[in-house]
Structure formats: C-alpha cells, structure tokens
Amino acid sequence: MNRKTASEIVAGIFVIALGMLTLFKALFGWTLDISAASFWALVIMAVAITSIIHRGVRFYNVVFLIIGGWIIINDLGLLGRHTFLTLVAIIIIAFGMWIVYNAVKASVVGNSTSADMNDFIHFSNSFNNVKIANSSKSFKGGHITSTFGTITIDLSQIAIQSNAIIDISATFGSIIIIMPRNIPYRTDVTPVFGTFINNAPIVPPTNGLPFLMIKGSTVFGTCTLK
Structure with missing residues (x-):
C-alpha cells in the first residue's frame, strides 16, 4: 500500500x-x-x-x-x-x-519457509513464527535471537570450510535448529530458567576437521536441536 x-x-x-x-x-x-x-x-x-x-x-x-x-x-x-x-x-x-x-x-x-544462502546469518525474531532454510556451502556461523516468538532454522543442507560458531539467545522465546547430519558439532548453551534440548544425531568432532559450535543462553526460553 x-x-x-x-x-x-x-x-x-x-x-x-x-x-x-x-x-x-x-x-x-x-x-x-x-x-x-x-x-x-x-x-x-x-x-x-x-x-x-x-x-x-x-x-x-x-x-x-x-x-x-x-x-x-x-x-x-x-x-x-x-x-x-x-x-x-x-x-x-x-x-x-x-x-x-x-x-x-x-x-x-506454518509450512511457509524462507530460503537463505548467506554464509553469515543474523536472524532476530519477536512476537512471530519464522522458518528459514539456509543452504550456504561456506557457512561461517552467526547470531539467532528469539523474543516472545519461535524461529526455526534448517541447516541440514549447509557445508563448512572452517569452524563455525552460532550464538543463540532465546528470551521468553523458542529457537529450533535442524542440524546437518554430516558435520561434527559441539554445544555450550546455558539455560537460565529455560531449557536446552539436543535431539540431533550425535556427530562427534574429528581431529583436523572443522566443526559447528552452538553456544549462547536461554532465559525463560527454549533451544532445541533436531
């Protein structure tokens, strides 16, 4: 308009x-x-x-x-x-x-998903429900913030060339990350009156190979890995 x-x-x-x-x-x-x-x-x-x-x-x-x-x-x-x-x-x-x-x-x-190919992501969501699928072949990490809303990030199609760090923050909100199945990952998420749930298949880090790090905090919120 x-x-x-x-x-x-x-x-x-x-x-x-x-x-x-x-x-x-x-x-x-x-x-x-x-x-x-x-x-x-x-x-x-x-x-x-x-x-x-x-x-x-x-x-x-x-x-x-x-x-x-x-x-x-x-x-x-x-x-x-x-x-x-x-x-x-x-x-x-x-x-x-x-x-x-x-x-x-x-x-x-709920089935509507936005496509994204950025190597470095920065998603912030408030009072909404958002779904994004990233398919970068040189993924470098980024930031995900959810406040009083839900944000779902599909990373199942990404590839990394070096260690990538995703910094998450869920405050009275929910973050859902669909993890890649062939990339080693580590987690360092601190719940503060919130929850962190890891339902993703375990892909342990291998010496010499890059890995994906999920870190951050959930304050009265939830982060779930699938």
Missing part, C-alpha cells in the same frame, strides 16, 4: 471519528472540547494506525493505539477509578490476544 493511500485511509478514519463524536454529543451530550492530552492522543493513534497500514499488525503499534484510545476515553470522563490499572489490564489482554493470534497464524502458514 502506497503512502498516498495510507494517508487517505487515516484521514477517512479521523473523519469517521469526528462524525461519531458529533453523534455522541447529539445523543448523550458529550463535549467536543479537545484538551492537550486528547490532541496528543490523536497524534499517537494516527502514528499507530499508519504503522499498522504500512507494517501490518504488530504488538507495539497495537499498544500505542490502545494507549491513545485510553487517554481520550479517560479525558472524556468515561473511566472510573483505577484508570492506570485499567490500562495495564487492557495491555495484558492485548498481549494475550497477540499470543493467540500468532498461534493461529503459525497453524495457518
């Missing part, structure tokens, strides 16, 4: 919002006075809506949209006591809905 179309959509949404406020004034006597807080809340919501249109639904832009809406509703006097606690509760509910959304999305598009 181009910027012109996105801008027109945002403008249309605010015209609809203005019409609804006018309707509510006519029906319920609500005031149309816009305070500084409501003005900036509208700006925050505009940025969030534009981000959703351009980048799709993300947890952060949904949170900004909720915060903007909460400020306006609170400014209208529609929230009672414990307004901050109400905002926290709404964000927690949104986070739970986001987890469910990602689970459903993963079940629908």
